[in-house]
Amino acid sequence: MSAPQQVLFDVPGPKAILRDKIYTLVFSVVMVGLLALVVYTAYSRGIFDDRWQVLWDPQKGNQTAADVWHSLLVRGLLEGTLKAVAIAVPIVAVTATILVIARVASNGLMRALAYIFTHVFRGIPVLLTMYFGVIALGLSPLVSVVLGLAVYNTAVVAEILRAGIAALPSGQREAGLSLGLRPLSVLLRIQLPQAVRIMLPALVSQVVVLLKDTSLGFIIAYYELLTVTKNDFNYFGEATTVPFVLVAAIIYITVNMAVSRFAHWLEGRLSGARSSAGVGDAPVVPPGGVAGTGLGVTAH
Amino acid sequence: MGALVANADLLWQGFAATLMISVVAGILAFVWGVVLAGFRVSPIGPLRTFGTAYINVVRNTPLTLVFLFLGGSTSALVGIVVPVSRDTYFGVTINNGIVFAIVALSLYTATFVCEVVRSGINSVGVGQAEAARSMGLTFGQTLTQVVLPQAFRSVVPPLINVFVAHIKNTSVAAGFAATELVAVANRLSNANPGDVFVIFMGIGVAYLVITVPLSIAAEQLEKKVAVAR
Structure with missing residues (x-):
């Protein structure tokens, strides 16, 4: 800048x-x-006027401010939005790894299938997959939301990881092969861990995308932050729309910015780790190799 | 298959609506995004502050919430009622849903356009801007005559990817009273429960027809630009 x-x-x-x-x-x-x-x-x-009062002293029914905030933060954010994220992210980590393996496999048919999967699911809207889950497969809203998020993000994350692998020096793979590792082991133990580290900023911004996409659950009647927001302003009346929508926006922005900050912090820490490993360790250690492998394990 | 053929006109209407929202909002988002990128690199402090604040707020807000905000809060806040003509263009009736979709997506996609253009500006060699300045060009001239034309070249592939995401994002309008492809999928499968799989496949193909050529083009261009650099 x-x-x-x-x-x-x-x-x-x-x-x-x-x-x-x-x-x-x-x-x-x-x-x-x-x-x-x-x-x-x-x-x-x-x-x-007094419409903002709903945030600290709601006047309708026997609702208290604690109830309002409990609905937003616990039932909406924690048990709705973040729950879907927490289920989808580990699934994506596994499926994306499998897709990358297929994408760089020596078997042509596997490569072709992986290529088609990537392009098809990157090209159709997440919402369509979610509706497909609800209407065609008869799944519950939560499972449909996770399905939509998982399928799309698998394709995207696999592409990010593939770009990361392509960016590595070819010596990394060659060294692994010459040590007698099988190609799959080279991929999983040498290339992927380093790719994850290089691509960490892109991976984290994908988590932010995933987090924002949980709000599509609102449309297929999954109970998350936006659904709660709407229920709340329907209950407390038209006038409270502005307060509730603003609060929901602030919650989303805070969470997403926190995730981005975390990524920034992690990036700084990792680049520090890399240079210290290079200085402190014996020259037999490949640059970034040890730290990279460690990160790869924790990040998956 | 029968359901798709029998409802070909509805299918076409949904396709046209998706295309119309994509194109109109895409153009508006592009213009607004480039302006925002200009703000973010400008010498004038308040413009930079505005650009940064706008990007941080809108980019971290889910698109669904942007729709909800426009639908429920703008009229309450500033009394702006979006004009709805109810005219029909290319078989698409301009109702509330279409107009909201265009406004929401323009505001939302502009942030991604801005970030891509800004990274493009950063990728143009320092010597270019220095040379322009030493010739006595002002900030505006440097940006529009020298830096941006070069930035756009390396920016085209990521920009295409932004627009692919943008086209898919038009599907959110299905939840807000616009009859586009996903809304059509929904409506057809409720009317023809036996044909659900075929209907969804057909709608999926309708999206892929637009998005796959674009993302393949982006891939090819990326290779081309990468070799040239």
Whole structure:
């Protein structure tokens, strides 16, 4: 981010500094003005009335604020959204590994089948697979959601891993083979662990995609965060739509940003581990080999 | 098979709706995404802040929630009622569902376009921008005349992948009153419980007809660009 900024425009001189200050001022005013306009229209439509009270002191029935937040955070987020994620991610880790094995297999038929699987399931919407589970296979909403997420993400994650394997130096595979390992062992014990590490940013952003896609469950009547949100604002009345939708958005954004932050942290840690392994270990250890294998085991 | 043939017109209507949402929202998302990318690399602080905030918020929000927000909150917040013409183009009646889908997908896909374009801008050699600057071009000129034309070249394959995802994302509109392919699949299988497998296969093929050529093209282009670099 900082590099192109320095490149795309000059270090400002006195004139440019003045001009930039004026632009900054103008755009600040415009943005604050727009924000104020939105807030004002919202205000004049009565958005800042007692409807927000539902978040700390709901007035309807015998519901308490604890009930409202329990429904959102526990029944929606934890027992709905995150449950589907927690079931789907391990399944995807296994099936994607199998698909990668098939994709680089020496058997032509296996390769062809894996190629077709990848392209077909990358090309149809997750929602269609979920509906297929509910309507055609008669599965429960949870199983259908997991099916849709698993099938699509298997294809995508396998492609990510394949790209990671392709990015490795060919010496890694050759060294493994010359040690007498079978091609499958080379793949599972040497190539994949390193591919996982190289592709970690892409893999984690795929987890974020998967997490967001659980919200498709809303459409096929799976009980997750959005379903809860809708039930809540239906129960407390039309006016509470804005508070509940905003709260749901904040929950999603917080969780997803936390996942991304975690990825960032992990990336920094791993690149640190790599350099320290290179410095500290005897030269017989292939660069990143030991740490990479360890990570591969934990990440799968 | 019979169900698909007998309802060919409904099938075509769904296909046309999917295509229409994809194309219209795709164009809007592309324009808005490039503008956002411009914001994110611009010398003006408030624009950068806006770009970053927009991307972080929208990209981390599920598309379903964007739909729900547009459907339930925009009119309450700012009183904007999306105009619905109810005209029919290519057999698609422009109802609430179609309009919401176009607006929601434009806002959502733009964030992915922005990130791809921004990484493309970063991939253009530093010397290009330096040369442009030393010739006295301004930021706007450097970006639009020198950097972006080169950035788009390496950006085409990932951009195609963004649009493949975008086309599949139009299916979310099925949950919000738009009669596109997935909604048609749903409706046909409820009417013809015996033909469910064939119906879903037919709808799946309808998507693959659009998405597979695109993703194969992206793969081929990627190889081409990679060799040239």
